[in-house]
Amino acid sequence: MTYNLLTIDAVSPEVMALALAGCLGIAVGDVDVADSDGDPDLRNWDAPVSCEYRAVRGDVAWSLDVYAQEEAADQPPEADVAAGFAKAVMTTVLFPAEEAPPSAYWAVTPEGLLTRARLELSDDEPPFYEVTAVEAPVPQLPRATVTRFAEIVREQRPDTPVAWAFAASVVKVRQAASGLARLSLDDGTGSPVRTAKGNLVVWERVITQMESAWAPSGWYLAHLYRERLESRDELAGIGARLPRDVTELLDEALEQLDGRFVAATEDDPSGSLRRELAGGSSEQTPVGWWWHRRPNPAPWETEGR
DSSP states (O other): EEEEEESSSSSOOOHHHHHHHHHHOOOOGGEEEEEEEEEEGOTTTTSEEEEEEOEEEEEEOOOEEEOOTTTTOOOOOOHHHHHHHHHHSOEEEEEEEESSTTTEEEETTTOOEEEEEEEOSSSSSSSSSEEEESSSSOOTTSSSOOOHHHHHHHHOOOOOOOOOOOHHHHHHHHHHOOOGGGOTTTTTTTHHHHHHHHHHHHHHHHHHHTTTTTTTTOOOOHHHHHHHHHHHHHHHGGGGGGGGHHHHHHHHHHHHHHHHHHHEEEEOTTOHHHHHHHHHTTTSSSOOOOGGGEEEOOOTTTTOO
């Protein structure tokens, strides 16, 4: 398993070895730590854990590439290794997030604070590393702006088993009924079936995120939530454009998801949600029943923090 760590402070190779041994549950002698530009003949290539480090410029001092072979006793998640390493060497450690933006990182402090970080590299050679923003204050990054990361929230894509089951059922129906021979999820972006599946994915994702208390960020964009409700609007009207058998499959999927949505929300008889999402006016907001229920608390209440 590979771990990519960045440290705010410089750390000696001896301290790196001790810290990694503790994080990965092996003896210090089983950790090979070496300068990435050093003499390869001095390396212990048989070590269960190897770590190459190099100095970088900017808010970050060291970049570490750690590889734990299968014989290493423990291979914990990268977040656990970063947290353990930060505590052991007493400096803040950054590691890459799973989301698509290359600037998306996590930062963990020696005290165990874990927060999002935006790490940007200059076009210089070698590049300059700058942590421009964090979601919570980090003492070792005083120049970083404390803000919410909207691009991360939009990038989160939880699994959608209900939507994929719908798509698989449509394929089976098409194969079984000659009348649906031309029906395909690959008929093009304007295909009603493709549109239904796409909106079903969007609807399932927001419900899953709501059920998880909006993990991992813990908040949500108001305008993104509105887009999710608008996707449900699309699903309400698309049945007339689908073959009857496919409409039945869609209704079954929506019954599952709508039940979960109801369980995760509460009645909003005053229309406060529609006013929030419409910028203070609810006259032009669609009136499907899903617009009359709201998450509590609203996950965007601290959006401008």
